[in-house]
Amino acid sequence: MAQSSQTAGGLKSIPALLHRNATEFGDRPAYREKEFGIWQSWTWKQAEKEITNLALGLINLGVNEGDFIAIIGRNRPYMYWSMVAAESVGAVPVPIYQDSAAEEMVYVLDHCGARFVIAEDQEQVDKVIEIQDRLHQFEHMIYLDPRGMRKYDHSRLHEFSHIQEQGHAAREEFLPELKRRSDKLDYDSTCVMLYTSGTTGKPKGVVLSNRNVIESAKNSSEFDHLRLDEEILAYLPMAWVGDFIFSVGQAYWCGFCVNCPESEETLQADLREIGPTYYFAPPRVFEIELTSVMIRMEDASPLKRRMFHYFMDHAKKVGGDILDGKPVGFGDRFKYWLGDLFVYGPLKNTLGFSRVRVGYTAGEAIGPEIFDFYRSLGINLKQLYGQTEATVFITAQPDGEVRSDTVGVPSPGVEIKIGESGEVYYRSPGVFEYYYKNPESTASTKDTEGWVATGDAGFIEPDTGHLRIIDRAKDVGKMADGSLFAPKYVENKLKFYPNILEAVVFGNGRDQCMAFVNIDLNAVGNWAERNNISYSSYQELAGHPEVLNAIKLHVEEVNKSVAVDEMLSGCQVHRFLVLHKELDADDGELTRTRKVRRRIIEEKFNDLIDALYSGKDEIFTKTEVTYEDGRKGSISATLKLIDAEVVPVTTRKVAAE
């Protein structure tokens, strides 16, 4: 851990960076938000003023150093200011997923013992009020949007702007105190606490220091040559470490502008208007966009459609190479240029990617076709591998070395080693301080030398030095015959088909693998419409014989490709079923970041798994579902269990011995 604080120029906290930005380039835009149909903007100077007023208001309200302030809401400048203001008064900001149900918030709010909550609107305020009796340390709530709040009891409720006004009015009194508190902040003081989504068990509060955040921001900004004039669109949950690093860490380090969309529904239009230069999205977003482009092209006029396919074929051939700066013949370059004029350019503009210089995706594996599609258009889309505990960055792909099946080389300042079990370990200045109120987990995750277990199994490619991730270490198992079982590997291959939204593969300790499949309502629904297949519900479509047949073909193709891999050929899917409901975070089947919770699904759909292994043809099942407002209901269905063809493989274990 050879990082030196000098390299950060003595800027050892986010408030210090804010002050530098406001002094050195105070008139450049720091925040923009579309409201009332116009992009409203704040310069760094204005942002500092807003944050100072809020911080003074917080002191006025009685916030002490070390207090926890929960922040609940969508990406808005005010919410970001709240985080920075909280830090500058010596408190710890705790952003919380705004789509959590009240019940889910209880645990987090109680665990961190938040005395204060800053909530975006009535919806969030209502949730906290609903659970406030169970929160012993909770005292005051500040809300941003006063709409509908007039009749609420305001003894513990305060409007955001009033807090700022009161702070401003009490400027003389509290400014020295604010200065004292923020001057005290150094590399070791806590910058933010983020709760992990909790694929297993209860969420854990990851404490990140200023060192973690600033060093990671600095290293990664240098790695991608991020500059003062980048534009990013802040739309991913504020409670997620990635958003904190992109929209606070890197934005404050580089001094670039954070743009907040008008609402969730206007995201696409806002993206187009801003035209970000630096963009992050999980693979799912890229998938959805590609699907919608393809669907819309199907509806386009024949001329446009032919042009699209003609030039996309060409882009597939040379686009990636041109992007990587590899030699490409003049003729091909000219044709690519034409394609850019007629197809790629307008398409990128529609998607809002015209200006993207650096694009990242992470969190899940991305399908090679999807990845190549965007790269062939000339969008520099890359992959990174990270964790909350690492302050995001573990590995990233350098320009010119981008592939869909690796996650890149260690980020600057990060060391990586592979444990005996195949698990990936890392050590870096970004390694988190500790889990809040959970020394056992801290100890089992981070050893005394600072190495952190990622929980992922992977290996480093000998010739390129790139890291490849196979699966979650705890999910990797053995089949009954001793061959390797890596469900994620197969699931990802399945999910690369647009028709398949989600797949879960079982088979640990068994002799065969079985799979659950979720169809993608968008893609399959569109296909159904095109083929005059009528359906009234998701369930009906999921059970349609033609759909089942299409999925069967996908599974068989995947089996073929899995069979090629010596290590994993045992993971071919022998039988599968298409689930009657979408796996959903509200039912606990996915995490809030939409990762599959394997154990819970295994327990919940136990009957279905048994049926698959028992060789039956169909099964009747009833499943409880939770609606968005917390009410429960149930759906029942008779599911077909389908055999898929597998490629026979001779066990190659001999070679290993």
Next chain:
Amino acid sequence: MSNEEGYVTADGRKIGGTLMEMKNITLRFGGVKAITDISFDIKEGEIRAIIGPNGAGKSSMLNVISGFYVPQEGEVWFKGAKRPQMRPYQVAQQGIARTFQNIALFEGMSVLDNVMTGRLNYMKSNILHQAMWKGKAEKEEVENREAVEKIIDFLEIQSIRKTPVARLPYGLKKRVELARALAAEPMLLLLDEPMAGMNVEEKEDMSRFILDVNDEFGTTIALIEHDMGVVMDLSDRVVVMDYGKKIGDGTPDEVRSNQDVIDAYLGVSHD
């Protein structure tokens, strides 16, 4: 029954004095009596509902309030003065705006433009200014657009701002119509079956918006509605009509226990 003074509602809102009063209104179409000798008042800041079975004369009543129909007998008093016979646009200038049972939007125009038309009363610059797009006209457009954007934000229709109305689903069209009515910054807002044809979720949204409009802008609202559940939850006072006659008037609880109202809704033979 109506006193000049205001009152305080169950949830603590203060209702002001009489804003509009209908005195012995009778409306005939040829030989057909649509409304017979009806009197009631609407107080400042309240949500007043007019309910009744099909053909009871609710919409006719609303059209009388909005000045579209002129009753043969009776007087309409608005803001303490007897209202002379006037054209609908003059009524609009007085501060009354409405939505329609069968949506009446400009289908080919965008949501934004539709809502902008609601600002007509606030556009004073002449055609020459507008054509030249200088000074006054430009300033006016900016001001009006600001007001309209606040309403778009309020009703959460930002994502369809530029969408032609014809492409919108029914529930959203209703919301756009409300937006246009609100754009006129009315003192009295008339809603003709705002929830008709909506699903439960859309109804909940619309109810929330109606309450919020009343709460945030202090707008007095008179609405006609079929859905009894919605009416009883939303309104402060209810007028019940049947066959052109008033058969009940009072708070939702009073109306609910009124025998005539129960008969009208459950069906009793009329002589």
